[in-house]
Amino acid sequence: MSKFDAGMESMLDTFVFESTELLENLDDILMRTENSEMTPDDIAEIFRVMHTIKGSSAMMGLKNMSELAHAVEDIYFVIRENPGLSFDKGTLYELSFMTSDCLKNEIENLSDDSVPLTDFTENIARLHEFAGYLTGLSKGEAPAAPAETHALFAPDEPDGVKTIKVTFSENCMMPSIRAMVLLNSIGAEAEVLTTIPPDLDAETSDDEIRAQGFIIKLNCDEPDKVCAILRDGVDVVGAEELKRPAAAAAPKAEPSLPRGSSENGVTTFLIKFEEGCLMPSIRAMVLKNSILAYGEIKRTVPEDLENDGSEEEIAKNGFRIEIKTEHAEEALKMLRDGVNVLSADILEPEANAEAPQETAAAAAEAPKPAAGAAPAHAGGGSHGAATSSLISVKLEKLDRLLDLVAEIVITESGVVSSPDLRGLSGSLDRFQKSARELKKLTDELQDVVMSIRMIPVQTAFTKMTRVVRDMNKTLGKNVELVMVGADTEADKAVVDILGDPLMHIVRNAVDHGIETPEERRAAGKTEKPTVTLSAGYESGEVVISCEDNGAGMDPKKLLAKARKSGILTKPENEYTDAECYELIMAAGFSTNETVTEYSGRGVGMDVVRKNIEKVGGKMSIESELGKGSKFTIRIPLSLSIIDVLGVKANGCELSVPVSSVKEIFRAEEVQLLKDPDGTELVMLREKCLRVIRLADAFGLEGERIPLEEGIMLYCSEQGRDAVIFADELTADQQVVVKPLSILLNKYDLKRKGLSGCSILADGSITLITDINELFIHNGVRTQDRG
Amino acid sequence: MDNNVFGMGQLLTFDCGGRQFAFDITSVTDIIEVPEITVLPMVADYILGIMNLRGKVVPVMDFAGRMGFEPPEYDSHSCIIVVDCEGALLGIKVPRVIDAEAYEMNKISESPVEGSVITGYIDLRGRRVAVLDCIRLSEKNR
Numbered sequence: 001m002s003k004f005d006a007g008m009e010s011m012l013d014t015f016v017f018e019s020t021e022l023l024e025n026l027d028d029i030l031m032r033t034e035n036s037e038m039t040p041d042d043i044a045e046i047f048r049v050m051h052t053i054k055g056s057s058a059m060m061g062l063k064n065m066s067e068l069a070h071a072v073e074d075i076y077f078v079i080r081e082n083p084g085l086s087f088d089k090g091t092l093y094e095l096s097f098m099t100s101d102c103l104k105n106e107i108e109n110l111s112d113d114s115v116p117l118t119d120f121t122e123n124i125a126r127l128h129e130f131a132g133y134l135t136g137l138s139k140g141e142a143p144a145a146p147a148e149t150h151a152l153f154a155p156d157e158p159d160g161v162k163t164i165k166v167t168f169s170e171n172c173m174m175p176s177i178r179a180m181v182l183l184n185s186i187g188a189e190a191e192v193l194t195t196i197p198p199d200l201d202a203e204t205s206d207d208e209i210r211a212q213g214f215i216i217k218l219n220c221d222e223p224d225k226v227c228a229i230l231r232d233g234v235d236v237v238g239a240e241e242l243k244r245p246a247a248a249a250a251p252k253a254e255p256s257l258p259r260g261s262s263e264n265g266v267t268t269f270l271i272k273f274e275e276g277c278l279m280p281s282i283r284a285m286v287l288k289n290s291i292l293a294y295g296e297i298k299r300t301v302p303e304d305l306e307n308d309g310s311e312e313e314i315a316k317n318g319f320r321i322e323i324k325t326e327h328a329e330e331a332l333k334m335l336r337d338g339v340n341v342l343s344a345d346i347l348e349p350e351a352n353a354e355a356p357q358e359t360a361a362a363a364a365e366a367p368k369p370a371a372g373a374a375p376a377h378a379g380g381g382s383h384g385a386a387t388s389s390l391i392s393v394k395l396e397k398l399d400r401l402l403d404l405v406a407e408i409v410i411t412e413s414g415v416v417s418s419p420d421l422r423g424l425s426g427s428l429d430r431f432q433k434s435a436r437e438l439k440k441l442t443d444e445l446q447d448v449v450m451s452i453r454m455i456p457v458q459t460a461f462t463k464m465t466r467v468v469r470d471m472n473k474t475l476g477k478n479v480e481l482v483m484v485g486a487d488t489e490a491d492k493a494v495v496d497i498l499g500d501p502l503m504h505i506v507r508n509a510v511d512h513g514i515e516t517p518e519e520r521r522a523a524g525k526t527e528k529p530t531v532t533l534s535a536g537y538e539s540g541e542v543v544i545s546c547e548d549n550g551a552g553m554d555p556k557k558l559l560a561k562a563r564k565s566g567i568l569t570k571p572e573n574e575y576t577d578a579e580c581y582e583l584i585m586a587a588g589f590s591t592n593e594t595v596t597e598y599s600g601r602g603v604g605m606d607v608v609r610k611n612i613e614k615v616g617g618k619m620s621i622e623s624e625l626g627k628g629s630k631f632t633i634r635i636p637l638s639l640s641i642i643d644v645l646g647v648k649a650n651g652c653e654l655s656v657p658v659s660s661v662k663e664i665f666r667a668e669e670v671q672l673l674k675d676p677d678g679t680e681l682v683m684l685r686e687k688c689l690r691v692i693r694l695a696d697a698f699g700l701e702g703e704r705i706p707l708e709e710g711i712m713l714y715c716s717e718q719g720r721d722a723v724i725f726a727d728e729l730t731a732d733q734q735v736v737v738k739p740l741s742i743l744l745n746k747y748d749l750k751r752k753g754l755s756g757c758s759i760l761a762d763g764s765i766t767l768i769t770d771i772n773e774l775f776i777h778n779g780v781r782t783q784d785r786g
Numbered sequence: 787m788d789n790n791v792f793g794m795g796q797l798l799t800f801d802c803g804g805r806q807f808a809f810d811i812t813s814v815t816d817i818i819e820v821p822e823i824t825v826l827p828m829v830a831d832y833i834l835g836i837m838n839l840r841g842k843v844v845p846v847m848d849f850a851g852r853m854g855f856e857p858p859e860y861d862s863h864s865c866i867i868v869v870d871c872e873g874a875l876l877g878i879k880v881p882r883v884i885d886a887e888a889y890e891m892n893k894i895s896e897s898p899v900e901g902s903v904i905t906g907y908i909d910l911r912g913r914r915v916a917v918l919d920c921i922r923l924s925e926k927n928r
Contacts, residue, residue, distance in 0.1 A: 698827035754828070757843050764824065
């Protein structure tokens with residue numbers, strides 16, 4: 001049984017993507033405002049985040065998440081409506097972070113059916129409790145509105161005073177709260193003089209508003225604009241200006257429902273949903289899509305299903321679709337079969353054709369999505385505009401695009417340098433000119449496509465703010481995290497991989513690197529403890545560093561510790577400082593005696609280094625005792641592109657990743673040795689290394705050339721050193737690695753040292769070796785440990 | 787299009803050393819000239835290597851070798867049939883492609899041999915043609 005509604009699988013990716021982004025946004029705001037003030041914009045944004053998550057998880061059928069988000073939404077609702085309310089900020093943040101974590105975990109486990117949906121009842125209870133506490137506070141502090149006459153139009157009322165009546169939908173839970181919201185939202189446009197009922201906090205006000213609507217008297221220049229704002233409000237059914245003489249006439253409470261159109265062949269359906277139906281607008285959208293099969297949709301009411309108001313409207317008035325169809329009966333049947341559909345009927349056309357127009361206009365004016373937050377946003381920055389210019393694309397599509405472009409580039413060179421052209425007599429000037437043009441364009445196309453996959457490392461960095469914040473809370477170190485160059489871009493896959501190692505390094509920096517406040521005072525350090533994350537480019541690589549101004553590392557201590565762990569590989573006095581620092585990345589090394597929550601969980605720096613090396617990266621460490629340490633990670637810009645050395649072995653073209661090669665040399669006869677069992681060896685500066693002939697390792701037939709005549713590649717991979725022997729060196733190039741076909745799986749080529757292949761610019765294929773696997777497969781031992 | 791409705795299908799028939807074989811045409815994606823094939827070490831002899839098919843790296847198999855036949859004569863008519871084995875492409879080098887021919891599905895006599903690369907036999911205009919299962923031929927799940 002899947003966790004979410006059947007039929008929603010296709011939405012899962014989008015849901016996960018959007019929710020994750022929203023939650024990151026939430027963390028961002030929380031982090032930014034924790035030690036400062038929350039602006040109304042921030043509150044509105046958090047509210048919007050929770051509201052969206054509530055809605056989308058309800059749509060997915062994830063009731064637990066929806067309820068949790070709802071509980072938080074409630075809290076922020078109270079806060080938003082009561083600016084100036086002073087409350088226990090610590091608890092609010094704790095609860096908010098808790099929710100954020102809960103939701104994130106839940107999203108992470110969504111696709112894993114073995115992990116059941118988490119029960120958030122306890123968390124929700126805590127949130128409700130806090131919401132209750134807030135509401136209590138707000139009730140006590142909100143100033144009582146001045147009591148005024150109930151008469152709708154006082155005889156002495158000046159002419160400039162407008163009267164607006166707002167009606168709420170019947171099932172609106174607390175119209176008085178809604179009314180309060182409305183008053184706040186029109187604050188900028190008008191000066192509110194008085195309201196009926198006057199005291200919104202009064203117990204009776206809810207009933208009063210339900211009975212007669214909510215009447216606002218105000219001073220303003222553009223009553224229409226105010227009405228529009230009011231209509232945007234949650235649960236608001238109508239808002240209109242009452243004219244003094246017209247007051248006697250009963251105000252039209254709601255826009256009249258459109259009748260069926262009389263146009264030929266157009267049928268109007270009225271669909272009502274069951275009462276418990278979550279998000280009827282989504283159901284309506286589904287119906288709208290499926291009815292397309294029966295005819296052309298002329299119009300729906302409400303028109304914009306994505307907007308917040310549509311929910312209530314559908315719940316109250318039902319959902320109408322006008323379609324031009326000849327199969328009205330079939331369509332009706334389909335509609336009745338829809339999920340949560342209570343009833344579906346065909347509306348008979350009426351003579352009054354004007355009515356629909358009227359409502360259509362009203363619908364057009366209907367609230368825009370996320371009405372609460374949108375205006376605040378537009379004022380706050382360019383965010384509103386930015387979201388609309390972004391689209392999310394599946395990575396597979398991009399990869400396909402990248403493949404296609406690569407194919408075009410290859411085909412292009414095939415066309416331009418086609419052997420057929422050689423036979424042509426006459427000038428090819430114009431052809432050559434066009435060919436150059438084409439080349440320029442394809443090159444540009446390739447660049448653009450590559451750049452699409454690039455994302456700023458910001459994503460990986462931002463997660464660290466949270467890590468540091470949490471650690472500050474528990475360790476009391478008050479570390480400041482500084483980010484430099486977070487807009488540096490790298491391939492998405494690179495940035496994704498960066499997350500874990502970075503987290504580990506930052507944790508280490510805060511936990512081990514930065515001293516406790518007492519220690520800092522004792523050392524006479526006055527500057528704030530900081531951890532600086534920086535990113536930048538350096539010769540085709542992304543360079544990420546994490547620097548702290550903490551205690552630094554003592555090479556002597558490291559050595560002593562390494563000796564204890566028995567991981568030294570040479571005499572102690574031969575270790576340079578730099579080599580000492582590298583010791584902490586060796587397996588089986590841990591500097592901290594006491595295991596804390598944040599480090600020493602058995603996953604050491606060696607794992608970090610391994611992960612980085614796996615993607616072709618390198619890691620280095622600098623440190624100065626008493627001043628701090630710096631960890632630097634270098635990763636190629638794009639994962640799939642690697643630098644290789646092209647070699648030939650018995651006629652076979654092979655590529656050796658440059659990252660594995662330490663040195664290239666030609667062996668002299670004096671360097672060569674032979675073990676009694678026939679193993680070929682070479683002496684390289686007092687080191688005796690095994691020679692592995694690529695031709696032998698890959699079983700390539702042919703003549704065995706003398707070792708002096710070929711080329712030696714001194715390779716080192718994870719503690720294994722050996723020399724790879726090939727006939728000649730052919731090229732030094734960058735290639736895009738492609739895996740070998742799964743049809744070749746049974747030959748286990750990867751384990752034998754062939755990791756993939758690559759298509760070169762001329763269309764030929766080169767095989768890429770995996771030196772590490774090759775060493776393991778050929779029994780190269782790791783260096784003995786002292 | 788609606789061949790299936792009438793129990794009709796199409797076979798791509800080819801000749802290998804005088805014997806005739808066929809793939810169901812729906813599994814065939816390309817028929818190409820023999821391109822440059824990069825030799826792959828450490829694989830069975832009948833895996834000729836890998837080729838570049840419009841930017842995709844596709845393994846190439848020698849049909850005769852795979853079937854254990856005497857090496858046939860290859861000439862300018864020899865070509866590579868590219869078949870889709872549940873998403874993975876496989877090139878199969880054959881001496882000569884004959885034609886795409888319509889056949890009646892129920893005319894195939896199923897092979898009683900379990901797990902054989904030949905699913906059945908059919909007589910097409912007097913010629914006996916063995917119909918191949920490309921997944922089994924590719925040894926995909928071994």
